Amino acid sequence: MVVYGFEPIGFEGELVTVEVDLRRGIPSVDLVGLPDSAVKEARERIRAAIRNSGFQFPLERMLISLAPAGVRKGGASFDLAMAIAVLVASGQIPDVGFPVVALGELELSGRIRPVAGVLPAVSAGLRSGIPYFVVPRANLREARALAGSAALAIDGLSDCVRLTAALRGIGSAEEFGPRDDLENQPAGGFSQPGADQAFRETTEYGDMADIRGQFSLRRAMEISAAGAHHMLLFGPPGVGKTMAARRLAGLLPDLDDDDALVATMLHSLAGALPERSGLLRRPPFRSPHHGASAEGIVGGGRCRKPGEISLAHGGVLLLDEAAEFRADVLQSLREPLEDGHVTIARADRVVSYPSRFMLVLSCNPCPCGNLGRRGAVCLCSPDEIRRYWKRLGGPLLDRIDIRVPVKPAGPSELASGPGEASATIKQRIVAARILQGRRYEGLPFHVNGRIPASGIDKFCGLGEQAAAVFVEKAEHESFSSRACHATLRVARTIADLESAQAIESRHIDEAFALRKYGDDDVFWLIP
Numbered sequence: 001m002v003v004y005g006f007e008p009i010g011f012e013g014e015l016v017t018v019e020v021d022l023r024r025g026i027p028s029v030d031l032v033g034l035p036d037s038a039v040k041e042a043r044e045r046i047r048a049a050i051r052n053s054g055f056q057f058p059l060e061r062m063l064i065s066l067a068p069a070g071v072r073k074g075g076a077s078f079d080l081a082m083a084i085a086v087l088v089a090s091g092q093i094p095d096v097g098f099p100v101v102a103l104g105e106l107e108l109s110g111r112i113r114p115v116a117g118v119l120p121a122v123s124a125g126l127r128s129g130i131p132y133f134v135v136p137r138a139n140l141r142e143a144r145a146l147a148g149s150a151a152l153a154i155d156g157l158s159d160c161v162r163l164t165a166a167l168r169g170i171g172s173a174e175e176f177g178p179r180d181d182l183e184n185q186p187a188g189g190f191s192q193p194g195a196d197q198a199f200r201e202t203t204e205y206g207d208m209a210d211i212r213g214q215f216s217l218r219r220a221m222e223i224s225a226a227g228a229h230h231m232l233l234f235g236p237p238g239v240g241k242t243m244a245a246r247r248l249a250g251l252l253p254d255l256d257d258d259d260a261l262v263a264t265m266l267h268s269l270a271g272a273l274p275e276r277s278g279l280l281r282r283p284p285f286r287s288p289h290h291g292a293s294a295e296g297i298v299g300g301g302r303c304r305k306p307g308e309i310s311l312a313h314g315g316v317l318l319l320d321e322a323a324e325f326r327a328d329v330l331q332s333l334r335e336p337l338e339d340g341h342v343t344i345a346r347a348d349r350v351v352s353y354p355s356r357f358m359l360v361l362s363c364n365p366c367p368c369g370n371l372g373r374r375g376a377v378c379l380c381s382p383d384e385i386r387r388y389w390k391r392l393g394g395p396l397l398d399r400i401d402i403r404v405p406v407k408p409a410g411p412s413e414l415a416s417g418p419g420e421a422s423a424t425i426k427q428r429i430v431a432a433r434i435l436q437g438r439r440y441e442g443l444p445f446h447v448n449g450r451i452p453a454s455g456i457d458k459f460c461g462l463g464e465q466a467a468a469v470f471v472e473k474a475e476h477e478s479f480s481s482r483a484c485h486a487t488l489r490v491a492r493t494i495a496d497l498e499s500a501q502a503i504e505s506r507h508i509d510e511a512f513a514l515r516k517y518g519d520d521d522v523f524w525l526i527p
């Protein structure tokens with residue numbers, strides 16, 4: 001019986017063979033195969049856990065080998081694989097006769113704690129033809145998220161005897177049977193997926209009904225969500241920009257199977273998957289603080305984990321007070337915006353994580369925040385305002401198709417009652433996404449927001465009248481070619497929201513209004 005652990009490397013990782021050799025001699029434990037300090041400490045944890053679980057720790061010379069030796073092993077998730085290998089080698093639990101991947105961190109009592117990276121390990125196991133996994137109970141749903149995985153939950157090392165019997169049962173059966181039958185202990189605490197989802201949507205995102213008035217903001221959000229267009233929200237502090245960005249994620253359709261798997265893997269690698277979670281189906285919303293470390297936002301570094309920009313994969317990444325973020329962090333967004341992944345150079349190798357998100361930048365209109373605010377005085381000079389906006393960086397801002405000034409809601413807007421609810425708006429968005437999905441079938445992109453420059457003519461072609469309106473407006477606003485492309489993509493989305501085949505001049509008018517801010521000195525609607 002070969003016991004495997006798993007070492008994540010970037011988005012993927014490697015199965016690690018754990019072998020134990022026992023010989024007569026002075027009792028000792030040697031650990032070889034590039035273990036880091038956390039893995040080395042496992043020797044003491046395993047010794048205590050084995051004893052406290054009713055087994056004997058072998059009083060012999062013990063060699064534990066982790067292979068391949070060239071891969072550096074980190075973290076405590078190897079504890080369980082090593083403990084099982086020791087128990088098998090010393091004949092205290094039977095050899096099941098086929099390979100098993102075991103993941104879990106041991107407490108001294110023998111209890112097993114949940115670990116990060118279970119889903120990537122299951123994926124790696126299945127790719128290598130190993131369908132048998134032993135995982136901490138809190139990771140069980142995650143481990144069973146992929147078809148073909150026969151995963152069993154373990155609460156403590158003392159379960160090993162029961163577990164090997166169960167594994168033998170599965171291994172000898174022709175079929176694994178319904179996957180939920182594999183667990184022979186009450187699940188406890190599992191709720192229905194549907195119920196989970198409703199709970200998350202109302203608590204995590206909030207509802208659009210909470211946004212009173214703000215009609216142009218609401219409209220811009222609907223368009224942005226329908227076509228997955230990146231968005232800039234600017235306006236004085238306290239007008240609800242953050243509140244809006246959070247609700248934008250709630251407007252997005254559920255993740256498709258591919259994105260759900262990728263998003264769940266990334267959360268698993270970062271140790272950010274909620275306990276007892278299966279596949280993540282709702283788009284994530286991430287909002288890192290501008291004071292957070294570049295490692296935390298971009299990923300990699302010493303923690304060797306995906307960062308916020310990868311955790312936002314499939315969902316919304318909000319950079320609140322965007323101009324306050326470090327220039328290198330803002331720069332690092334260019335690669336994911338362009339290619340949908342981020343590459344991080346580490347000391348020993350280069351890793352890459354998927355990172356495709358809708359970017360929402362939110363910022364004040366000027367350093368003091370008062371520009372455009374009624375009854376307030378902005379003391380910033382035009383130069384200061386220009387420098388402030390420059391911090392966002394032209395190349396980054398260039399990729400933002402929709403730029404919306406957000407003003408405080410007036411008294412009549414506040415008294416207008418609740419706005420349209422997220423669920424209703426989402427229906428229109430889903431319908432528009434279905435049209436896009438059909439149009440872009442078989443292509444590497446499937447939303448208007450990602451039409452590459454080379455596809456603009458084909459997918460955003462204009463009739464004669466619309467073309468005349470477009471040219472006139474583009475000349476009047478002296479739009480760059482990037483700005484023209486952005487406008488056409490957004491116009492396509494506006495037409496899709498109406499299920500209109502052709503882009504009409506009214507779609508173009510609206511798209512221009514959503515793109516005019518942020519270039520040159522157009523930072524605020526001059527009254």
Ligand SMILES: [Zn+2]
Pocket residue numbers: 366367368369370371378379380
């Ligand atoms: Zn100001």
